[in-house]
Amino acid sequence: MRQFTSKQDFCDWLNQFEHPSLAPGWASTANVVSVEANRFTIEIPFAANTLTQDLSDWMRAAQDKREVGSFSYNIVVAPKSLETHVPASVKGVKNVIAVTSAKGGVGKSTTSVNLALALAKSGAKVGLLDADIYGPSVPLMLGKTNAQPEVRDNKWMQPIAAHGIFTHSIGYLVSKDEAAIWRGPMASRALNQVVNETNWPELDVLLVDMPPGTGDIQLTMSENIKCDGALIVTTPQNVALADAEKGINMFNKVNTPVLGVVENMSQFTCPNCHAVHHLFGTDGGERIAKQHDVPCLAHLPLVAEVRQAGDNGKPYVLNEISDTSYRQLAFSLMMQLSKNTQHVIALT
Numbered sequence: 001m002r003q004f005t006s007k008q009d010f011c012d013w014l015n016q017f018e019h020p021s022l023a024p025g026w027a028s029t030a031n032v033v034s035v036e037a038n039r040f041t042i043e044i045p046f047a048a049n050t051l052t053q054d055l056s057d058w059m060r061a062a063q064d065k066r067e068v069g070s071f072s073y074n075i076v077v078a079p080k081s082l083e084t085h086v087p088a089s090v091k092g093v094k095n096v097i098a099v100t101s102a103k104g105g106v107g108k109s110t111t112s113v114n115l116a117l118a119l120a121k122s123g124a125k126v127g128l129l130d131a132d133i134y135g136p137s138v139p140l141m142l143g144k145t146n147a148q149p150e151v152r153d154n155k156w157m158q159p160i161a162a163h164g165i166f167t168h169s170i171g172y173l174v175s176k177d178e179a180a181i182w183r184g185p186m187a188s189r190a191l192n193q194v195v196n197e198t199n200w201p202e203l204d205v206l207l208v209d210m211p212p213g214t215g216d217i218q219l220t221m222s223e224n225i226k227c228d229g230a231l232i233v234t235t236p237q238n239v240a241l242a243d244a245e246k247g248i249n250m251f252n253k254v255n256t257p258v259l260g261v262v263e264n265m266s267q268f269t270c271p272n273c274h275a276v277h278h279l280f281g282t283d284g285g286e287r288i289a290k291q292h293d294v295p296c297l298a299h300l301p302l303v304a305e306v307r308q309a310g311d312n313g314k315p316y317v318l319n320e321i322s323d324t325s326y327r328q329l330a331f332s333l334m335m336q337l338s339k340n341t342q343h344v345i346a347l348t
Contacts, residue, residue: 136171143313236284
């Protein structure tokens with residue numbers, strides 16, 4: 001029978017519990033487990049559907065089988081928001097996270113859409129704002145290209161519901177065939193209007209799919225809107241990493257925490273021979289994350305079905321047999337929010 005002599009010992013055992021929402025080694029992440037008076041508190045930073053019940057059942061079964069000694073525990077579900085230097089906030093939204101890269105073509109919109117849906121499937125209330133004024137992709141990926149938001153009181157736009165999340169995009173407001181030919185200040189005003197004149201419901205997370213670059217839109221987002229953190233998406237090759245580094249430096253300058261790096265198109269597995277190919281290089285995301293002292297939260301594979309699902313307006317994460325990469329990214333992201341907050345849970 002296993003007896004727990006320390007928090008680390010308990011975490012090592014708890015890591016054996018597997019769940020689609022959890023990344024490997026999840027219990028060893030800072031702030032997940034705390035202990036006081038022989039009572040363990042396990043903190044889950046987002047509402048996770050069956051996760052808490054499944055975890056409780058797993059621990060009780062181990063105690064009933066006398067695989068481990070007797071112990072008491074408490075599972076706490078506690079979505080949190082970060083402290084920021086920006087006074088303005090989006091009404092009703094706990095966390096605003098910019099999903100960004102200074103380079104186009106790295107799969108940022110695809111990552112944003114699938115991450116939003118993965119967070120929603122875990123039980124969080126999620127919004128997705130498409131801030132790419134010049135080339136909005138979210139309506140296409142969500143199968144909502146013909147949607148138009150309802151306007152109430154001649155001002156408040158109602159977000160478009162899609163697959164369990166709430167969305168808004170400039171793509172809902174202009175013809176899909178019309179090119180947005182706007183100078184920087186016009187684009188910034190449009191973004192402010194879409195954010196602040198949208199009647200968002202109470203949300204745990206609002207993901208903002210940012211356009212490429214480090215210009216007016218990015219500065220508007222980081223300086224005028226309460227942005228709680230940034231998620232940097234890159235592919236492993238050097239030409240993408242150089243631009244991703246610019247994005248990290250920009251958010252550091254405006255005191256927006258960089259929550260982590262996502263290495264997209266990390267590897268391709270041949271469906272016939274199952275050989276793994278690193279088409280865009282190896283571990284580029286890890287290198288830039290280490291260089292800037294931020295975590296690399298995920299290595300997302302290059303999967304043809306991800307592209308096909310987005311083109312068809314039925315994102316990959318909606319497929320029940322999809323792999324767990326985006327769900328694990330969702331958990332890792334929420335853990336980073338938990339680590340960066342100043343909130344302290346009172347143990348019982």
